[in-house]
Amino acid sequence: MNRREFLMASTAAVLLPTPGRAAAPLRLKAEPVNARILPEPKNLTPMLGFNGSTPGPEIRVPQRERVSVFFENGSERRSAIHWHGIHLDNAMDGVPNLTQAAVEPDETFHYAFDVPYAGTYWYHAHHRSWEQVARGLYGPLIVEEPDPPAVDRDITVVLDDWRLERNGSLHESFGNRHDFSHGGRMGNVARALFSRDTVRRGDRIRLRLINAATARIFAVSIDGGNGKVVAHDGMPLAEPVPPDDLLLAPAQRTDVILDVTGPVSFTLRTRQSSYGLGTIAVSGSNPAPIDTPIRPLPPAQVPVPDPNGAARLTLVMQGGAMGGHHGGSDFWAFNDRSGMPEAPWYRFSRGETARITLRNDTAFPHGIHLHGHHFHEIGDHGALGHYRDTTLVDPRQSRDILCVFDNPGKWLLHCHTLAHQASGMKTWVEVA
Ligand SMILES: [Cu+2]
Numbered sequence: 001m002n003r004r005e006f007l008m009a010s011t012a013a014v015l016l017p018t019p020g021r022a023a024a025p026l027r028l029k030a031e032p033v034n035a036r037i038l039p040e041p042k043n044l045t046p047m048l049g050f051n052g053s054t055p056g057p058e059i060r061v062p063q064r065e066r067v068s069v070f071f072e073n074g075s076e077r078r079s080a081i082h083w084h085g086i087h088l089d090n091a092m093d094g095v096p097n098l099t100q101a102a103v104e105p106d107e108t109f110h111y112a113f114d115v116p117y118a119g120t121y122w123y124h125a126h127h128r129s130w131e132q133v134a135r136g137l138y139g140p141l142i143v144e145e146p147d148p149p150a151v152d153r154d155i156t157v158v159l160d161d162w163r164l165e166r167n168g169s170l171h172e173s174f175g176n177r178h179d180f181s182h183g184g185r186m187g188n189v190a191r192a193l194f195s196r197d198t199v200r201r202g203d204r205i206r207l208r209l210i211n212a213a214t215a216r217i218f219a220v221s222i223d224g225g226n227g228k229v230v231a232h233d234g235m236p237l238a239e240p241v242p243p244d245d246l247l248l249a250p251a252q253r254t255d256v257i258l259d260v261t262g263p264v265s266f267t268l269r270t271r272q273s274s275y276g277l278g279t280i281a282v283s284g285s286n287p288a289p290i291d292t293p294i295r296p297l298p299p300a301q302v303p304v305p306d307p308n309g310a311a312r313l314t315l316v317m318q319g320g321a322m323g324g325h326h327g328g329s330d331f332w333a334f335n336d337r338s339g340m341p342e343a344p345w346y347r348f349s350r351g352e353t354a355r356i357t358l359r360n361d362t363a364f365p366h367g368i369h370l371h372g373h374h375f376h377e378i379g380d381h382g383a384l385g386h387y388r389d390t391t392l393v394d395p396r397q398s399r400d401i402l403c404v405f406d407n408p409g410k411w412l413l414h415c416h417t418l419a420h421q422a423s424g425m426k427t428w429v430e431v432a
Pocket residue numbers: 365366367415416417420421425
């Protein structure tokens with residue numbers, strides 16, 4: 001099988017499970033599920049999911065409220081849940097051996113934390129994540145603004161790919177050396193999964209894109225409307241921009257507000273061709289379309305960096321198949337160190353600002369994720385760019401980020417190509 005070739009283009013829209021409210025304690029049970037990845041009458045795909053489905057149920061919670069989730073591990077392997085992008089209490093961050101012990105099969109762990117910032121987030125397994133996320137252990141986490149923008153529909157769009165056998169089951173090639181030393185586990189089926197499958201012509205819709213893939217960088221085109229990108233990684237853009245040439249590294253999110261003119265279709269652009277990910281159909285028309293300009297979302301009240309007092313650090317990405325780096329299964333490294341060090345890479349005093357140069361000395365792109373914080377991407381001439389929790393650094397390129405380390409605890413810093421994380425590209429920082 002040529003893994004770079006897709007089995008088929010998408011046909012009917014695939015629906016996400018219905019949202020759960022987080023006000024009452026929620027229960028998330030990891031367990032085996034059968035997923036409809038290939039269209040009928042092809043086989044269902046045996047995977048892992050939460051509460052009977054993959055992706056797991058969308059959790060929606062009002063900003064500043066408390067999320068309370070009882071995670072029951074009904075799978076055969078230990079696991080833990082990470083709440084990606086949330087500035088939460090360190091003990092709730094879900095990283096085994098750093099912030100908690102892994103949750104054994106048949107055990108339950110109670111996650112409870114506040115959500116200070118509105119936006120589009122997600123949750124996912126963080127033990128053997130290169131396998132458990134690829135098997136389906138993840139779901140959307142939406143933090144609602146107290147005063148959300150006026151839209152007719154709020155639609156979550158999960159982007160993912162799966163490597164399937166012809167009989168529909170997951171290809172059991174997890175953790176193979178080729179994936180680990182190259183670009184990670186790429187699928188041969190890719191989809192956009194939607195929380196609803198129809199809109200009306202003239203509707204103003206909010207699309208919350210989440211890249212849940214373990215390796216694929218989604219270059220996405222959206223047809224069927226005119227609109228603006230209003231947020232990245234949950235955080236509002238000061239100046240919304242047209243949704244052209246969207247690029248989402250693994251774990252990144254983008255919010256788009258769109259005025260619908262026709263079926264809303266999502267296309268994956270690859271070097272060779274383009275591939276339909278799915279379409280939200282049009283049914284009827286909106287008798288009273290919203291015709292005000294698309295405004296920026298209300299800005300998040302985030303800490304202001306002190307660029308003058310900033311510590312200067314450099315994190316160099318190394319290794320990979322073409323890098324001639326480490327032997328064994330540790331293919332990747334940060335600053336000559338592969339895997340988790342005993343001591344943190346750096347200790348910050350609480351509230352300290354740091355400017356970090358992320359330098360990619362490899363032949364592969366890496367989306368670097370910092371837990372518990374967001375950071376500013378720094379543009380040319382030092383301008384503050386997007387405020388993100390995951391930043392994509394292309395091969396042989398570098399990017400500076402500016403971060404206020406204001407959340408105490410032990411925070412993982414790693415590549416979100418999960419095969420790269422598993423084979424060495426990770427470290428951690430401590431804020432005290
Ligand atoms: Cu990487």
